[in-house]
Amino acid sequence: MTFCLNSTIIEPEEKNINNIVILLHGYGGDGKDIAMLSYNWKRFLKNTLFLCPDGHEVCKINPAGYQWFDLTSEDPNYILEQVKIAETKLNKYIEEIKTKYNLNNSKICLSGFSQGCMMSINIGMTAEQKFNCIVGFSGKIIDKDDLLSRLKIDNNLLMIHGDADEIVNPNSLLDAKDFFMRNKVNIETLMIKNCGHNIPIEASSAALNFIKKHFNI
Numbered sequence: 405m406t407f408c409l410n411s412t413i414i415e416p417e418e419k420n421i422n423n424i425v426i427l428l429h430g431y432g433g434d435g436k437d438i439a440m441l442s443y444n445w446k447r448f449l450k451n452t453l454f455l456c457p458d459g460h461e462v463c464k465i466n467p468a469g470y471q472w473f474d475l476t477s478e479d480p481n482y483i484l485e486q487v488k489i490a491e492t493k494l495n496k497y498i499e500e501i502k503t504k505y506n507l508n509n510s511k512i513c514l515s516g517f518s519q520g521c522m523m524s525i526n527i528g529m530t531a532e533q534k535f536n537c538i539v540g541f542s543g544k545i546i547d548k549d550d551l552l553s554r555l556k557i558d559n560n561l562l563m564i565h566g567d568a569d570e571i572v573n574p575n576s577l578l579d580a581k582d583f584f585m586r587n588k589v590n591i592e593t594l595m596i597k598n599c600g601h602n603i604p605i606e607a608s609s610a611a612l613n614f615i616k617k618h619f620n621i
Contacts, residue, residue, distance in 0.1 A: 425455070439456040484550055491530075530555065558589050569600055
């Protein structure tokens with residue numbers, strides 16, 4: 405079966421696939437970039453398949469990479485319109501994955517970096533069926549009013565941010581925590597000292613432990 409998004413796929417050494425981690429890259433990146441996380445996590449997450457799709461659009465600022473939504477305009481209505489297009493594409497992709505591997509949302513972790521984190525939150529929190537968990541690095545809520553109007557699910561959510569992030573304001577983590585707590589979403593957060601817009605070992609380790617806990621591994 406061919407997926408609607410080109411993907412880097414890291415298969416487990418074990419024969420059976422019990423869980424799936426979908427990793428969404430950041431703006432201008434690709435599936436191969438974010439797949440580096442899976443190589444660190446793979447030996448601790450037995451029977452787990454990692455899927456790292458490329459964004460559905462070539463990045464306008466970095467044509468060597470991809471994007472989930474265009475950032476060349478600061479118009480919030482335009483951005484939200486582009487986000488909805490990406491959501492449709494990703495939801496189709498997830499349905500393809502569930503069909504191929506005969507697993508439901510409860511066996512899937514959504515994770516992403518930066519723009520990929522933002523998309524993971526939107527997809528996970530507006531789904532009809534709860535995902536196993538959501539892990540976001542260096543991201544934020546794209547549009548709180550829009551998300552609130554479509555919020556359906558109390559997923560298990562971990563958000564991690566660096567306090568020296570020069571791309572996505574670290575206060576975004578605090579804003580997201582406040583939003584989700586007010587709306588009774590189970591959120592955990594981690595602010596990492598002296599960390600910029602990247603995923604250090606501390607963040608990777610915290611995310612791995614969170615995923616292991618919810619996969620019951």
